[in-house]
Amino acid sequence: MAKKIKPRRKQVNALKLGKESPRKFKKDNQAFSRVMLTLPAPMSKVKIAGSQKEMAEVWQDIVAAEAAFADSVKAPKASIKASETEIRRLANKGGLAQGEKIASLMEGLAETRAALKTMTSQFKATISEKEARASKLQSIIQSGVEYVPVSCVIERNYELKTVTSRREDTGKVVEERPMEVDEMQLELAEVEQPEETPSEEC
Numbered sequence: 402m403a404k405k406i407k408p409r410r411k412q413v414n415a416l417k418l419g420k421e422s423p424r425k426f427k428k429d430n431q432a433f434s435r436v437m438l439t440l441p442a443p444m445s446k447v448k449i450a451g452s453q454k455e456m457a458e459v460w461q462d463i464v465a466a467e468a469a470f471a472d473s474v475k476a477p478k479a480s481i482k483a484s485e486t487e488i489r490r491l492a493n494k495g496g497l498a499q500g501e502k503i504a505s506l507m508e509g510l511a512e513t514r515a516a517l518k519t520m521t522s523q524f525k526a527t528i529s530e531k532e533a534r535a536s537k538l539q540s541i542i543q544s545g546v547e548y549v550p551v552s553c554v555i556e557r558n559y560e561l562k563t564v565t566s567r568r569e570d571t572g573k574v575v576e577e578r579p580m581e582v583d584e585m586q587l588e589l590a591e592v593e594q595p596e597e598t599p600s601e602e603c
Contacts, residue, residue, distance in 0.1 A: 432557040438566065440553075440575060441546045449542055456538040463531045470524040477517040484510040557584065 444452070488506050491499040541547050553575060556565040564584060566575040 431559065434555045435569070436553055436555055437550045438553045438575065439548045440551045440568075442549050442551075444541065444545050444547050448547070449545060452538050452542050456535055456542065459531050459535045459538065463528055463535065466524060466528050466531065470521075470528070473520060473524070474517060477513050477520070480513050481510060481517070484513070559585070 484506050488503050488510070491503050491506075552569045554567050554569055556567060557563075557580065558565070559580075562580040562585065563577060564580050565577045567573065568575060
């Protein structure tokens with residue numbers, strides 16, 4: 402008895418929009434692929450109030466971080482200033498002994514400056530990150546809209562020469578546009594893959 406062979410079909414590359422899922426399939430001269438798109442979603446009053454509270458907390462953190470930074474750099478700055486003053490004093494005296502002391506002070510001064518530079522970079526990075534978060538929250542509160550990742554299906558119809566982005570949860574069309582020339586050529590560059598049943602997971 403002849404062995405039954407599972408039918409195979411061709412598969413095309415998905416449209417490069419967002420992070421693509423490897424689960425792609427083709428049906429009725431249409432290519433489909435799942436992607437994650439960042440789309441606007443209206444916020445409720447509760448969410449807006451929560452964002453306002455979070456923004457206030459973030460600004461408190463920024464003020465605290467700036468104060469902590471100011472306190473932390475006081476000692477290194479004072480040490481650098483004292484070392485520089487002592488180096489100038491010894492340099493005016495001259496002599497081998499003073500030269501050795503100056504060399505030792507210069508080494509310690511370089512280490513203190515490096516430590517201060519590292520500390521400054523760390524505090525600035527922390528403060529910048531919190532300021533970016535506060536700015537994002539402010540934009541959300543003012544617009545009443547938050548952009549969230551949504552699972553979508555990209556449908557490429559080779560007969561109609563169109564590309565449609567559709568939300569998986571609501572079926573709403575996010576975007577529909579004419580197919581570009583390079584996308585039309587994808588049909589000619591299909592690679593054979595085993596048949597695959599579309600999954601609800603993304």
